[in-house]
Amino acid sequence: MDLGGEQVVLRPSLCPHHAVIYRSRSHSYRELPLRMAELGGMYRSELSGVLGGLTRVRAIQLNDAHIFCTLEQVAEEAQAALEMIRQAYEALGITPTRYRLSLPGPGGKYVAAPEKWQRSTALLTDVLDRSGLPYEAAEGEAAFYGPKIDVQVTDGAGRESTLSTVQVDFHQPEQFDLHYIGADGAKHRPVMVHRSIIGSVERAVAHLIEQHGGAFPAWLAPTQLVILPISDTELPNAAALAQRCTRLGLRAQIAGPDRGSLGARIREARLVPYQAVIGAKEAADDHAALRLRDGRRLDPQPISDVLTRISALIGDHSTELWAHATS
Template sequence: MRRPHMNDHRRLGRELGLFDTDPLIGAGLPYWLPDGATVRHTLEEYIRDVERRAGYRHVYSPVLGKRELYEISGHWAHYRDDMFPPMELGGEQVVLRPSLCPHHAVIYRSRARSYRELPLRLAELGGMYRSELSGVLGGLTRVRAIQLNDAHVFCTLDQVAEEAAAALELIRRAYRALGITPVRYRLSLPGPGAKYVAAPGKWRRSTALLTDVLDGSGLPYEAVEGEAAFYGPKIDVQVADGAGRESTLSTVQVDFHQPERFELHYIGADGDRHRPVMVHRSIIGSVERAVAHLIEEHGGAFPPWLAPFQLVALPVSEAELPGAQALLRECARLGLRAEIAGPERGSLGARIRAARLVPYQAVIGAREATAGQVALRLRDGRRLEPRPAADVLSRVSGPVQGNSTELWAVDS
């Protein structure tokens, strides 16, 4: 059994009211509590915005597909042991999808495509399902129902390197905003056996492309056999938990296999049909694993923009409650998540300790209420002299709106 460490997300996630599980729902199927749902929603919206700005178009696709879909993609032959068994439906067999790529391939081929449309970048935050054994399930890191930040770029051969490099840069940018430090970059290659598609030429081409991308990035990396996807090699971005256990969070993959299997094509400048290449990429991988890592990386003290509550108003007594309520209304107008921790929750000191993970604590005493001010305490221990509430909220909004990991470089 996995041994807990100090910032183990399974313990912290429950203590902080982020997620939980119930035997009636089942193993590997956690549910999200309001604060955890806020973190998840904020993370998902951040990723969607990053993708939109990078030229991705978002789609939705069903979590079910006919067995034949996965026979064509190769998942049924190479990945069946990790899939849930088929369900009989109207004389057909349907399967909970283990991956989103077959659906995106079908979306691509839903109409004729021209080289002028390429690269076509399709993204989705979609559900997928893995039939994980009970012994490996735990918290949010190994689950059976997964929300995946997935995307597939359909492009020409000479666009592959640029698209893969751009995807890698998106991952690095997101890590800076999230405060994530990868432990290493891995070029994941095939190993021996029937686990992988038998197409030596395609493997050589795709491996050469990803090798060039890594070499061009200047990042140190190591090549590891036996870690590729069944259809192609990957760049895997590895992270580690507090106990040193390593896992893959983000990935970039080159796939010549599925475009051929699904008979994808585009009309080139020469008027002939050509085969596109699929670049698979995921900025944060599964939302579940990403949040698990963020809990452990930050000990529950999320970056200000990601925190469940960004500010807590602390009226010293009941008399200052109207001032705290006015502050909350202004927070809502500015898009800041805030709550009031009033005297009914205990002494001011006890409330400050209870809110230790909230980035900003706004203390409102009699003097501050009269002057329309707050005395701001930052999560890192800094205390500021009372200043106008509007000025405080304006400055707090900066790191929140800018997706910064910094609290606020204040002038004193």
């Protein structure tokens, strides 16, 4: 079809793909809940006038999962999804604006199955009530096949958007004729729980950039350690340190003298959590003088000690840059 002067082709979302995978073989009730997750490509025919940075794009990578379970398992799976979202937000430093129970509204196009809508709504309402989270019901925000829990975030301009969702779906298992063999030997219809922990990776990254102002937690920072040799003489030591970082799984870069004065390089790397300065004395002793992003400067110390502590803090997803450090 033509849209905005361009030709586009319809493509199904990730949900039917997972339903077809489930349907490819028979399943016993003992296998349930059966969870499928992927980071999958999605595309939207957004007009150019509504596109904006990473928040509103045409091609997105969606953090998506679908759980096929029995009716008795739905509440536990939905509750577990909410807990995963909470943990992810805590680790990433994201603060949700509000939780929304998204319901159908007048004039919308929804699956005509009143009984399924009532069951889904009752299940999600119970999950939210049990979680103790404050939430608001909003008409007209449901998916076409069922209600959902939306986790809303707000950007620096005050614009609200949905980042994470939990949905209960009775419709698609029926449309794809999904079933499992129950303890009674008969066929039963599973329930499909849609779970997106951070939603669109692009939107999540855009929100993180704004929230942290580019100064990401050390474990998340694209470059975790920048190595600053004072002169060309220390470049071999800097290269050796970079190799040690690579072996430890640390993301390190060398900013050599060819990139300007030491002061200029320090300013350029001001958002990097750790800066390791190597001068003649440090090179001779296999030491590094560490500068932290928060402005602290540490006395030169053995590189092995520096890497051990940084690795531990990053491995624990700690928000601390250098606990118990002296200025």
